[in-house]
Amino acid sequence: MPHYSTQEIKNIALVGQNNAGKTTLIERLLLQAGAIKELGNLEKGSMVSDFLPQEKEHGHSLSAAIASLDYEGKHLNVIDTPGMPDFMGLAMSVFPAVETVAVVLDAAAGIELVSRRLLEYATERKLCRLIIINKIDQAELNLPGLLEQLKETIGSECLPLNLPAHNGTQVVDCFFNPEGEADFSSVAEAHTQLIDQVVEVDEELMSVYLEQGQELTPEQLHNPFEKALREGHLIPICFVSGKTGAGIAELLEVFTRLLPNPLEGNPRPFLRGEGSHAAPFFAHANPKDHVIAHVFKVSSDPFMGKLGLFRIHQGTITKDSQLFVGDGRKPFKVNHLFKLHGKEQVEMSRGIPGDICAVAKVDSLHFDAVLHDSHDEDYLHLKPLIFPRPMYGLAIRPKRQGDEQKINTALHKLVDEDPCLKLEYHASLNETVLRGLGELHLRVALEKMAQVFNVEVDTQLPKIPYRETISQAAEGHYRHKKQTGGAGQFGEVFLKVEPLARGAGFEFVNAVTGGAIPGQFIPAVEKGVRQAMDGGVIAGYPLEDLKVTLFDGKYHTVDSKEIAFVTAGKKAFMDAVTQAKPLVLEPIVQAEITVPENTIGAITSHLNNKRGRIMGNEMQGRMLSIQAEVPLAELVNYPIELKSATSGHGFFTMEFSHYEPVPVQIQQQIVALYKPEEDSE
Numbered sequence: 001m002p003h004y005s006t007q008e009i010k011n012i013a014l015v016g017q018n019n020a021g022k023t024t025l026i027e028r029l030l031l032q033a034g035a036i037k038e039l040g041n042l043e044k045g046s047m048v049s050d051f052l053p054q055e056k057e058h059g060h061s062l063s064a065a066i067a068s069l070d071y072e073g074k075h076l077n078v079i080d081t082p083g084m085p086d087f088m089g090l091a092m093s094v095f096p097a098v099e100t101v102a103v104v105l106d107a108a109a110g111i112e113l114v115s116r117r118l119l120e121y122a123t124e125r126k127l128c129r130l131i132i133i134n135k136i137d138q139a140e141l142n143l144p145g146l147l148e149q150l151k152e153t154i155g156s157e158c159l160p161l162n163l164p165a166h167n168g169t170q171v172v173d174c175f176f177n178p179e180g181e182a183d184f185s186s187v188a189e190a191h192t193q194l195i196d197q198v199v200e201v202d203e204e205l206m207s208v209y210l211e212q213g214q215e216l217t218p219e220q221l222h223n224p225f226e227k228a229l230r231e232g233h234l235i236p237i238c239f240v241s242g243k244t245g246a247g248i249a250e251l252l253e254v255f256t257r258l259l260p261n262p263l264e265g266n267p268r269p270f271l272r273g274e275g276s277h278a279a280p281f282f283a284h285a286n287p288k289d290h291v292i293a294h295v296f297k298v299s300s301d302p303f304m305g306k307l308g309l310f311r312i313h314q315g316t317i318t319k320d321s322q323l324f325v326g327d328g329r330k331p332f333k334v335n336h337l338f339k340l341h342g343k344e345q346v347e348m349s350r351g352i353p354g355d356i357c358a359v360a361k362v363d364s365l366h367f368d369a370v371l372h373d374s375h376d377e378d379y380l381h382l383k384p385l386i387f388p389r390p391m392y393g394l395a396i397r398p399k400r401q402g403d404e405q406k407i408n409t410a411l412h413k414l415v416d417e418d419p420c421l422k423l424e425y426h427a428s429l430n431e432t433v434l435r436g437l438g439e440l441h442l443r444v445a446l447e448k449m450a451q452v453f454n455v456e457v458d459t460q461l462p463k464i465p466y467r468e469t470i471s472q473a474a475e476g477h478y479r480h481k482k483q484t485g486g487a488g489q490f491g492e493v494f495l496k497v498e499p500l501a502r503g504a505g506f507e508f509v510n511a512v513t514g515g516a517i518p519g520q521f522i523p524a525v526e527k528g529v530r531q532a533m534d535g536g537v538i539a540g541y542p543l544e545d546l547k548v549t550l551f552d553g554k555y556h557t558v559d560s561k562e563i564a565f566v567t568a569g570k571k572a573f574m575d576a577v578t579q580a581k582p583l584v585l586e587p588i589v590q591a592e593i594t595v596p597e598n599t600i601g602a603i604t605s606h607l608n609n610k611r612g613r614i615m616g617n618e619m620q621g622r623m624l625s626i627q628a629e630v631p632l633a634e635l636v637n638y639p640i641e642l643k644s645a646t647s648g649h650g651f652f653t654m655e656f657s658h659y660e661p662v663p664v665q666i667q668q669q670i671v672a673l674y675k676p677e678e679d680s681e
């Protein structure tokens with residue numbers, strides 16, 4: 001058995017903007033708790049949570065990593081997460097595993113884009129939130145101004161649990177022992193504000209405090225404090241320096257004494273069933289119930305195989321447990337159960353509710369899977385996280401001939417690991433596209449393909465999925481006659497094309513009378529028409545939104561064959577389309593661009609230059625959200641352009657809206673680039 005109980009577990013995710021110092025902070029926490037003997041060094045590759053070769057190369061966290069420590073009778077699972085915007089999805093993916101999200105801020109930089117967004121996501125998931133202001137040892141800081149900014153941006157529920165003292169070399173407690181002098185503000189005033197905020201969620205305690213004037217102890221405040229955290233009525237703020245160690249002991253006290261354990265956090269949003277029939281389901285942290293666990297991270301290693309990291313919500317998992325993955329019919333046996341500590345895998349005899357464990361070499365594991373030991377838990381899943389939509393894409397092709405299968409396998413493993421990587425195959429363009437949240441996101445993924453899976457690829461920007469259509473009715477005709485000695489080929493087709501409403505698709509009508517074309521050849525004509533539609537007529541893109549009426553033709557009793565009418569149908573259709581004022585259509589997307597308010601002029605001007613139509617805007621705190629319709633072709637490099645225009649503080653999402661004709665001059669350019677293949681008859 002573990003040396004701790006469910007009540008003694010604390011699960012905490014450290015999130016926040018890159019360079020806020022999360023990884024160094026974890027090193028300090030581990031050192032303070034005696035879990036390591038000395039601080040690690042990133043350059044030497046000795047830090048507990050940044051252990052991947054790519055992390056050492058880039059000097060940044062690129063994946064979530066867990067470290068465990070024991071302190072004052074509590075067992076803490078602390079998860080380090082990447083802070084660059086391109087890896088926000090990997091930070092969010094750990095949220096189902098924890099009760100508390102601790103947002104780490106650089107004291108000089110304040111609350112930046114990633115920190116603000118992750119704080120919002122934690123609020124949506126009803127997780128307890130804590131703000132850690134790191135690097136308080138820096139010179140010329142405006143910490144009082146930062147506190148005011150937090151209250152203005154997030155809300156008045158942001159209150160300090162401690163305050164810097166002695167020029168940031170120490171911190172002074174404002175909750176447990178509110179004594180001493182701070183560098184700014186008043187410890188007594190901060191203590192009073194905390195008590196006032198906490199007692200508001202407990203009427204009985206508020207009566208004791210206000211009416212009787214009785215001083216409240218930390219023990220009396222424990223339950224209402226956690227209730228205030230769960231309800232979002234309080235977001236505590238702690239000050240630390242990961243560099244000097246100031247405030248680290250006090251932060252550990254907050255973790256162990258004030259943050260909720262798995263029995264105290266808000267219930268997990270499990271659902272049973274699919275779609276509108278899904279019903280809420282609540283797991284109970286009872287070690288004797290059926291097992292329910294949730295996989296929040298998977299990673300693939302050529303030697304270790306697939307490693308799955310999961311949080312146990314109910315029941316007990318042992319080394320010999322038989323577990324099902326989702327609604328799978330075949331269970332797997334837990335041959336080895338691990339506790340992860342950075343790159344170390346410590347074997348466990350059993351895992352209890354609330355704990356975070358791992359299993360290896362289980363190919364059926366996948367991100368967001370629910371593990372269970374009873375078919376009563378079939379079709380059980382967590383309410384899905386709403387991840388940022390991957391917008392930046394690269395078309396992938398093999399660098400070496402014969403690597404197609406290896407590349408496909410590697411790409412699917414990458415997508416399995418990262419919920420914000422998406423793989424698309426466009427048959428009409430014969431193109432495989434990998435999409436992510438930005439250029440760095442995809443660059444790191446492709447580096448991993450080369451370093452871990454030993455496959456290299458060439459990349460280019462993806463093609464735009466243009467379409468073709470017609471703007472007026474026209475008739476077409478073609479006679480196919482081929483005689484090469486012996487049996488010949490003959491088929492003649494007359495047909496008419498007409499435009500349909502946008503999005504109507506394709507309609508084929510047989511209006512032949514008098515047996516001009518025998519019935520057995522009508523499907524061949526339609527087949528030829530569809531071949532021409534798939535291959536395009538003027539620019540090589542599929543045609544859509546038109547009606548084809550076959551109204552006449554001729555046949556030969558000996559030489560007419562299916563292939564002849566396929567060819568005749570195809571060429572007659574192409575003849576008609578060229579006379580029907582053909583158009584090239586481009587995809588239009590609905591884009592939502594969120595930027596700092598002071599960049600609005602530059603951004604709207606930029607969108608206008610991209611043929612965008614501004615549909616509206618609204619304020620979101622200090623950010624402005626712009627809704628616009630923009631041609632997809634204009635947004636191929638937009639993630640990089642937006643990052644540059646907003647100094648990394650802007651982001652956008654988009655989804656397909658509709659097709660509409662490209663401007664005449666652009667159509668001329670597209671058509672001029674088309675080189676149709678010669679038909680062999």
